[in-house]
Amino acid sequence: MKEILKLVEVSKLYYEQNLTQLEIAKKMKISRPAVSKLLAEARMLGIVKIEIKSPIGTNALLLDQLSMMFNLQGGVIVPSGFTGKKFDQQVLISQAALYIDRILPSLQRVGIGWGYTIGCLVDELKPLKMGKYPKGIVCPVIGTAPSELKWYQSNELTRIFAEKTGYTPHYLHAPAFPTTLENKELFENTQEYREILQSWSTLDAVILGLGVYPSVPDQATAARFGNLLKERKAVGMIATYYYDEHGEFIASPNDIVIRIPLEDLRRTRVILVAGGSEEKLRSMRGVLKTGIITHLVIDDATASELIQYGVEERG
Incomplete structure (x- = not known):
């Protein structure tokens, strides 16, 4: 002893x-x-056990369980719990970029959203290797936000994505949030809008981040919804579409956003969402219940929480 x-x-x-x-x-x-x-x-003697936790790879078991629960077609479960949230986020972004690099050869028409995660993801993409990707197009799925932050400038994100992949950029020269419904309708009657609408209707994939409610910066929610989001208990947002914990989208007659129509999102073959963390857990639960997500890049801690929630909910 x-x-x-x-x-x-x-x-x-x-x-x-x-x-x-x-x-x-x-x-x-x-x-x-x-x-x-x-x-x-x-x-x-086993008194000391050394575990090497690699930030590379996926947890196939967790991915299979999530896929069965939420009808996912693919994705990556990223290891977490390293030296802090910032490093975990960097690992997730890196693995999401590698995953996109892997699936891009099968995609010719890509739409991208906005936000911090998407901004980091576009920056993380590796530069073009000649002949690696198809001759495709890329376009924003939302207009430009009234923010100076680069990750809310949808045309700039589209430009960087196109530069790195060799895709042809199709831009959307419109604000995300016109001041009135009349201004929105004016833009929707232009040739530029008809062209981007045609692009949206034929996309192979859309790459999106995940928002929470309430969000920072605010997405013009007062003008768009009044008190409706609070009344309906919104938990999150994707491509500026808000939803509740049951996965029901919250519609408003005063919604002024210029963005891809929800029906076009629903019929797109690949809807990839990258994100995670404890703060976005309720938002992630809700968006998975919408049935709109086909591919997911998420950390293993959040994935485990989602699976546990699904098991408890089904009794």
Whole structure:
């Protein structure tokens, strides 16, 4: 028993207190080679278990469970729990970019949303390799937001995506939130709108981030919905479409947004959402219940929570 306690003490000093083997040798009045031998013995006896957690790869079991629950067609479950939320987010963005790089050869007409995650994702995409991608088109699915933040400038995100993939950009020169319904209708009567509407109706894929409610920056919710979002208990938003915890979209007669029609989103073959975290859990539950998502890139902690929620809900 004394020998086991000694192994535990040496292991704690080395792995928990980060002392060097030389410092441990001086502290315990033994030689440095003796410390090395004790640490090796501790690993051999199972007192110390070293786990390597790679940020690369996916959890196939979690993905299968999520796919069965929410009728998903593909995606990636990204490891989390590294050195903090910021690093977890970087890992998720990196893996989402790799996944997009993998599926792009089968996609010729791509729409992209906006937001912090999409902005980071577009930046993370690797530059074009000649002949790797098809000769496709890319377009925004929402107008430009009244914000100076790059990740809400939909045409700029489209330009960067096109530059990196070789796709031809189709731009949308319109505000996301016109000041009135009349202004929205004026734009919808233009040739430019008819052309982008045609592009939206033939997309192979749309890449979107996930928003929460209430959101920052605000998505002109007062003008669009009044108190309706609070009354209907909105939990999240995708492509500026708000929904409740049951996956029901919340419609308003005063919705002024210039964006892809919901029916076009529903018939698009690939709707890929990248996101996660505890803060977006309710939003993620709701959007998966809409049935609109086909592919998902998410962290394993959020995936596990979603599966547990689904199991409990079904009794």
